[in-house]
Amino acid sequence: MTITQLHYVLAIAEHKNFTKAAEKCFVTQPTLSTQIQKLEDELDILIFDRSKKPIELTDVGKKIVQQAKNIVNESDRIQDIVDQQKGFIGGEFKLGIIPTVMPTLLPMFLKTFIKKHPKVKLKIEELTTEDIITKINDGHLDAAIASTPLENDSIKERVLFYEPFVGYIPDHHRLAGKKTIAVSDLEIEDMLLLEDGHCFRDGVINLCKAFKNHQDDSFQLESGSIETLVKLSDEGLGMTLLPYLHTLDLNNTQKANLHHFNEPTPAREVSLIYHKSELKIHIIDAIHNSISGIIRGAIAFQNVEIISPLSK
Known part of the structure; x- marks a missing residue:
């Protein structure tokens, strides 16, 4: 049994196809098939059920893959041990970032x-939290x-900022005259939200539900980007909530529409997350230190209340 054979097993388990797995591993399909056959012969079992389309793992094959x-x-x-001993920081590193963090944080530190x-x-890849967790656990993201906490036993979290x-x-909204707002002022019915799949959307819903019982089918309008939410709000279609860093790029007219919350300010926790194996x-x-050093000057809020990104 070799590490290379195990790499081949994982590639086939992922792609459910010998040809695609061979391309992924940069070998010919006959080479990959031969190595898998040798491993199955050595173990005297079948890892893959080749009669199924697409190929499926056998029961014992599922345990072998884990x-x-x-x-x-x-x-x-x-x-990793060798690189750390040499003080070498290099090589390929795959980083995922959620859509509501990517446009504001990436230009600050990259x-x-x-x-x-x-x-x-x-x-760097822009991904939803659900896809990020899957890819970290499958070894496709480093x-x-x-947004955290995620309450996932296989993933470690290191807070970057709140x-x-x-x-x-906007003008003429029922809350426009208030200098600051309270969470109890929020009404989900006149709130513009990001579409399903965004953890910031779930945070906003959780924030509103903490005070009032609303049904999901009462949401009137959802969009795929925060920039679109701002434009829709400018058209008088409702209010919205923004992550603080997104407010820094608004023009002066738009900044006049910003209303901060009474303390403790509701906030999201943004973290660097990675597999518990701590590879790389x-x-x-190095990424954590780089971001932490830059972000301190941009966000200096202390009295905050963390809103969970988990759907409730």
């Missing part, structure tokens, strides 16, 4: 990080930036 993930992760840790760590080849919610309230922890540390 163990293969552990073995491959541990083998990768050897290179240039500085690349300049300080030129040997790290960052591959880390991610997401980002307050800010009301965006030296690069994770």
